[in-house]
Amino acid sequence: MEQHKNPSIAYRPEIDGLRAVAVLPVILFHGGFAVFAGGFVGVDIFFVISGFLITSIILSDLEKGRFSVRRFYERRARRILPALFFVCLVCVPFAYAWMLPSGLERFGESLVAVATFSANIFFWSTQEYFGPAAELQPMLHTWSLAVEEQYYVFIPLFLMWCWSLGRRWLFILVLLASAVSLLLSEWSWRHEPTANFYLLPTRAWELLVGSLIAFVPGPGQLSGPGSRLFKLIAPYVGLALILYSIFWFDEDVPIPGVYALAPVGGTALIITGTTPGHPIARLLRLRPLVAVGLISYSAYLWHQPLFAFARIRLLGEPGHWVAAGLTLLSLALAYVSWRFVEAPFRTTTGKINRAPLVPAAAGLAALSAIGIVFIMSGGLPTRLPPADRAFIEHYDNYQDVENNRFGKCFFGEDHEYETTLSFEDDCHGDADTQRFVLIGDSYSAHYLHGLNALLRPGESIAQFNISGCLPILELPTLTPQRCSSLNPERFASIQTQDIVIVSAQWPTAMTQPESFEYGALEHTLATLSADLPSEQIVLIGASPEWPGALPVQLVRSDLHQTLEPGDMLVNATLEQKTAINRSLSELAAAYDVAFIDPVAQLCDEDECVVALTYENGVEISTSDHGHLTPPAAERVLAEFIQGMRAQRWASVGAATAR
Numbered sequence: 001m002e003q004h005k006n007p008s009i010a011y012r013p014e015i016d017g018l019r020a021v022a023v024l025p026v027i028l029f030h031g032g033f034a035v036f037a038g039g040f041v042g043v044d045i046f047f048v049i050s051g052f053l054i055t056s057i058i059l060s061d062l063e064k065g066r067f068s069v070r071r072f073y074e075r076r077a078r079r080i081l082p083a084l085f086f087v088c089l090v091c092v093p094f095a096y097a098w099m100l101p102s103g104l105e106r107f108g109e110s111l112v113a114v115a116t117f118s119a120n121i122f123f124w125s126t127q128e129y130f131g132p133a134a135e136l137q138p139m140l141h142t143w144s145l146a147v148e149e150q151y152y153v154f155i156p157l158f159l160m161w162c163w164s165l166g167r168r169w170l171f172i173l174v175l176l177a178s179a180v181s182l183l184l185s186e187w188s189w190r191h192e193p194t195a196n197f198y199l200l201p202t203r204a205w206e207l208l209v210g211s212l213i214a215f216v217p218g219p220g221q222l223s224g225p226g227s228r229l230f231k232l233i234a235p236y237v238g239l240a241l242i243l244y245s246i247f248w249f250d251e252d253v254p255i256p257g258v259y260a261l262a263p264v265g266g267t268a269l270i271i272t273g274t275t276p277g278h279p280i281a282r283l284l285r286l287r288p289l290v291a292v293g294l295i296s297y298s299a300y301l302w303h304q305p306l307f308a309f310a311r312i313r314l315l316g317e318p319g320h321w322v323a324a325g326l327t328l329l330s331l332a333l334a335y336v337s338w339r340f341v342e343a344p345f346r347t348t349t350g351k352i353n354r355a356p357l358v359p360a361a362a363g364l365a366a367l368s369a370i371g372i373v374f375i376m377s378g379g380l381p382t383r384l385p386p387a388d389r390a391f392i393e394h395y396d397n398y399q400d401v402e403n404n405r406f407g408k409c410f411f412g413e414d415h416e417y418e419t420t421l422s423f424e425d426d427c428h429g430d431a432d433t434q435r436f437v438l439i440g441d442s443y444s445a446h447y448l449h450g451l452n453a454l455l456r457p458g459e460s461i462a463q464f465n466i467s468g469c470l471p472i473l474e475l476p477t478l479t480p481q482r483c484s485s486l487n488p489e490r491f492a493s494i495q496t497q498d499i500v501i502v503s504a505q506w507p508t509a510m511t512q513p514e515s516f517e518y519g520a521l522e523h524t525l526a527t528l529s530a531d532l533p534s535e536q537i538v539l540i541g542a543s544p545e546w547p548g549a550l551p552v553q554l555v556r557s558d559l560h561q562t563l564e565p566g567d568m569l570v571n572a573t574l575e576q577k578t579a580i581n582r583s584l585s586e587l588a589a590a591y592d593v594a595f596i597d598p599v600a601q602l603c604d605e606d607e608c609v610v611a612l613t614y615e616n617g618v619e620i621s622t623s624d625h626g627h628l629t630p631p632a633a634e635r636v637l638a639e640f641i642q643g644m645r646a647q648r649w650a651s652v653g654a655a656t657a658r
Contacts, residue, residue: 009053009056009057009060010218013284013285013290014270014274014276014280014281014284014285015049015053015271015284015293016289016290016293016294016296017283017284017285017286017289017290017293018045018049018267018270018271018284018293019046019049019292019293019296020288020289020290020291020292020293020296021042021045021242021284021289022042022043022045022046022049022296023042023046023292023293023296023299023300024042024292025038025039025040025041025042025246026039026040026042026043026300026303027039027299027300027303027327027330028327029042030135030141030303030304030307031303031307031318031323031324031326031327032317032318032320032323033320033323035247036246036247037247037248037249037250037251038245038246038247038248038249038250038253039246040249040251040255041242041245041246041249041255041260041262041263042246043144044206044245044255044256044260044263044264044267045242045263045264045266045267046144046300047144047147047148047203047206047207047210047264048206048207048209048210048213048263048264048267048268048271049210049267049271050148050151050207050210051151051155051206051207051208051209051210051211051214052210052211052213052214052271053210053214054151054152054155054156054210054211055155055159055210055211055214055215056214058072058155058156058159058160059159059167059214059215062159062160062163067156067160069156069157069160072152072156073152073357074357076149076152077357077360078345078346079297079342079346080145080149081360081363081364082341082342082345083297083298083301083337083338083341083342084114084142084145084301085363085366085367086337086341087298087301087302087305087337088111088114088139088367089367090305091107091138091139091305091309092370094305094309095107095138095309095374096380096383098309098312098313099312099379100379100384100392100549100552100555100556101378101379101380101381101383101384101392102379102392102396102549102552103136103312103379103548103549103552104374104379104380105374105375105377105378105379106126106137106379107137107138107139107371107374108370108371108372108373108374108375108379109122109126109371109374109375110122110123110137110138110139110140110142110371111139111367111368111370111371111374112367112368112371112372112375113139113142113146114139114142114145114146114367115364115365115367115368115371116364116368117146117149117150118146119139119142119143119145119146120143120144120146120147120150120198120199120200121146121198121199122143123137123140123143123198124143124194124195124197124198124199127140135307135308135311135547136308136311136312136547136548137304137308138304138305138308138309139304139305140304140308141300141301141303141304143198147198147199147200147203147207148207150200151200151204151207155207155211167215170215171212171215174208174211174212174215175212177204177205177208178204178205178208178209178211178212179205180205181201181202181203181204181205181208182205182256182257182258184201184202185202185203185205185256185257185260186257186258188202189254189255189256189257189515190254190514190515190516191476191477191516192476192477193254193507193509193515193516193517196254196256196257197255197256202256203256205256205264206256206260206264209264209265209268210267210268210271212268213268213271213272216272230273231273231274231275231278232278233273234269234270234272234273234274235269235270235273235274235278235279235280235281236280237266237269238265238266238267238268238269238270238273238274238280239266239270239280240266241262241263241265241266241269242262242263242266242267242270244262245259245260245262245263245266246263249262251508252508252511252512254512254515270284292331294338295331295334295335295338296334297338297342298333298334298335298337298338298341298342299330299331299334301334301337302329302330302333302334302337303326303327303330306326306329306330306333307323307326310322310326311547312548312556316547316570316572317572381393384555387561388555388560391551391554391555391560391561392551392552392555394551395549395551395620395623395624405426405427405448405463406445408423408424408426408427409423409424409426409427409463409464409465410442410445410463410465410466410467411465411466411467411482411486412442412466412467412468412482413467413468413480413482415482416480416481416482418482421482421485421486422486422489423463423464423486423489423490423493427462427463427464428462428493429460429461429462429463430460431495433458433459433460434458434459434460434497434499435459435460435461435462435495435497435498435499436451436455436459436460436461436462436498436499436501437461437462437463437464437493437494437498437499437500437501438451438461438462438463438464438465438501438503439464439465439471439490439491439494439500439501439502439503440465440470440471440501440502440503440504441465441466441467441468441469441470441471441503441504441505442465442467442468442505442627443503443504443505443543443626443627444465444471444501444502444503444504444540445463445465445467446623446627446628446629446633447501447503447540447628447633447636447637448461448463448633449630449633449634450628450630450631450632450633450634450635450636450637451501451633451634451637451641453630453634454634454637454638454641456645462493462498464486464489464490464493466482466483466486466487466490467482468480468482468483469482469483469486469487470504470506470517470520470521471490471502471503471504471524472517472520472521472523472524473487473491473520473523473524473527474520474523474524475487475520476516494528494531494532496531496532497536498532498536499536499538499644500528500532500536500537500538501538501540502524502525502528502537502538502539502540503539503540505542505626506541506542506580506584507580508576508579508580510542510580510583510584511579511580511582511583513583518583518587521587522587522590525537525539525587525588525591525593526591528593529591529592529593534591534592534593535593535594535644535647537591537593537594538593538594538595538596538640539584539587539588539593539594539595539596540595540596540598540636541577541580541581541584541585541595541596541597541598541599542577542580542581542584542598542599543577543598543599543602543626543628543636544571544573544574544577544598544599544602544603544608544622544626545571545573545577545622545625545626546571546573546622546625546626547572547573547625548625549624549625550610550620550621550622550623550624550625551620551623551624553569554610554620559610563610563611563618563620564611564618565611565612565613565618566609566611566612567609567610567611568604568607568608568609568610569607569608569610570606570607571603571606571607571608574599574603574606574608577599578599581597581598581599581600585597594640594644596636596637596640598628598636601635601636601639602621602632602635602636608621609621609632610622612629612631612632612635613631614629614630614631619631619632
């Protein structure tokens, strides 16, 4: 999101207009306006603009023999950091006041990630971008800044070191790097979709496309056969591609990848082909668009915290009127921070601005220090009344401490670097009984107690759970070590008489038959069906999740002390989970295996149960944002188990009659 004016290159107001076309859909997408379902591609547009402007400045300075790495990074510090620091610091008191301990601790981790230019890596390892939990992260949007910051580390050094090769060879090298990154992205969305979305290697091609067009003469300098036709048509095609991606893409479109060629290519066509008198140029040069483009960086910084804190405070989605108000507020705050923070720091006058790297380092250290305080204190739980704190603490680490055989039959990140991982003998159940075999991740482990409550004499449970590892035979290339170590054992332990229960936190990729995850599950079901009767294989679908931890929601809304069995709340994940389960149900039917839909068992229309009877008391249905408690797990499984036993007795009776 490079500064619109720089003495090294000519100012083009249509690029500021293009920034407005990028930032407004992003804001409206995060505001929940369905018509802007593809608004997230605004980030892809920004990447192309940034790559173009940064490379244009560097090439201009190299040609004039005045390029300085130090001056380059000083400009970046003046451009990016003041507004970023300001927004982060303004967020701190709201996070302290409105976030409960787990949320404040995560916020602290994100501050450290922002300060170390690694926000994309942090959110890759902890958070899917499309989902209700992501919408509660005030700093989620800083992942894209981290991608740009990481790009800024490499591109000036690369261009400087290779400058002696000449512009032609430099262009070819950038083109090759862009092609490799695009191919990697196209591979990654099938195998590592979250990494594909967040990380620089698969995003670099979008910035590199911007760098490539920096080598091309400006629209006014284009000449030769077809140049006149190109300058006439390219801007129309470019804008059409951008608008198509904004209004027709949605979160199921694998971005980045070849689909991103629409917004990326459209942006490149506008930049390379738009002359000042062209109708598209006149459109993009309209004063309102240019004005929004000027403050687009600050607008981008403000919008996500505003929407995230609104969702935290309102305990759900803001209505369209509230979202519209927050959109306008983000633009108003953007003007304030642009006028009084961004603009003053971009000049080179004044003691601080002549040497910005020292105060920049101090600001980064301050952000890190605040984040570390939140992390080390566990989110400052002493802010809460004792009763509220006790309720939340009861559910902290619930999946680990509630006798789920963690570290024996259920392994997670705590065991990632242990060299001799193996499931203990107790995990295999009793071979002389009817075994129910739980295979999956932590969303399989949460069925252990529900299944235990339903067991009868002559039945036992075999448990093979690995947190973060889908129950599939073929694992992704980039997979945790614990998965590659333990996955063969859990499938090899299946016996011909077992009831195999396959369950996981199924990703949205399961709605895409061309995705790696869908294909791997299909292969797994096909393999199991070849070895076992289909009635002995059970696929459990996605269970409802909450936008943040349910105990936290209940405390924040003061509902935790008045819960009654059967109480329900509106759940914003149902549409997403229903789509996943519809796809999984069709896959199960294709292989004639049983399918259990937890959403159907726990939810009704747009609400899900939050409290159930348990051991003569009341237990909430979910211990965090999605893991089920024992009574909820029992409710999901009960109908299937009873039906299975009835079918078995019917089969025995028929055999006796014969």
